[in-house]
Structures are given as structure tokens and as C-alpha cells.
Amino acid sequence: MTIIEIRPACGTDLTDIQSCAWKAYGKYVQRMDRDPAPMHADFESLIARGCVDVAIGDSLLVGYVVFYPERSHICLENIAVLPEYNRLGFGRCLIEHVERIAKDTGYETVVLYTNEAMTENLSMYPKMGYIEVERRREAGFNRVYFRKQV
Numbered sequence: 001m002t003i004i005e006i007r008p009a010c011g012t013d014l015t016d017i018q019s020c021a022w023k024a025y026g027k028y029v030q031r032m033d034r035d036p037a038p039m040h041a042d043f044e045s046l047i048a049r050g051c052v053d054v055a056i057g058d059s060l061l062v063g064y065v066v067f068y069p070e071r072s073h074i075c076l077e078n079i080a081v082l083p084e085y086n087r088l089g090f091g092r093c094l095i096e097h098v099e100r101i102a103k104d105t106g107y108e109t110v111v112l113y114t115n116e117a118m119t120e121n122l123s124m125y126p127k128m129g130y131i132e133v134e135r136r137r138e139a140g141f142n143r144v145y146f147r148k149q150v
Helices: 011-032 043-048 090-104 119-127
Strands: 005-008 052-057 060-070 073-081 109-115 131-138 141-149
Touching (some): 011 052
Parallel strands (some): 073 109
Antiparallel strands (some): 060 073
């Protein structure tokens, strides 16, 4: 796995980010009986606000992460990697990127959530040091919240 760079997203990345979201989250539609929220995120607005960074590998956008400060922590709202690049470390690199930014900007905690139907995430995040802190129904989704001190 080679990441050429992780950089802030720009307007020209919009189509690739949207495509990545649909490809990455499409496998969950049947499990959830609906589209996962990231498939309909307002990426144009998120990019304009500086909340999206992208991972470039093999000279193309292979993943992205949406994150922003929220009160006393950084919220990692959404992360996706193209299916053909899964299990190569791109997702881990994007998460670690957010954790570094949190630490470098004075935040002690990263908070993220996943849908309870995304069972792969429920076992992956604890392996990365995240602790489950809450489960709740929000906007029609059953979400599981995790927190990590950085």
C-alpha cells in the first residue's frame, strides 16, 4: 500500500468523493434496508467548509474522511475507501491522520460513530483503541458511538 498523500479535498474532487461513498457504503443498503447516511451527504458544502480530506494512492482518489471540531473533541463523521483498496491500510491511515490533527490542534479526543449494521466497524474500531460509549437511534439510524483519547 502506498499513499502518495492525504490532502484537503477541493471542488474538483467532488464527483470522486461521491462515487467513493456510493461504492463503499453500497454493500450496507441491504443490511440496513435503506441507504446509509454518507451516500447522501452534502459533500459540496463539507468540502467548502474544509471538513473533507482525501487519500490519494496509485494516482487516484482511493478514500476520504469527513471530520470537524465539535465542542471539546474532533468528530470523525464519515470515512470511506474504495472497495478495491479495502484491507490495504488506507482507512487506518485516514483515521490516524484525523487523530494527528486532533492532537496537533489541542483536542484530546476523537469521537466517531457507525451504524450497528456495519458489524465490521464494531470490531475494527476497538482494535484501533476506540471505546464504545453509547448506542442511540438518530435520524432513523441505529448508531454506535466510540471515543478515543489521542
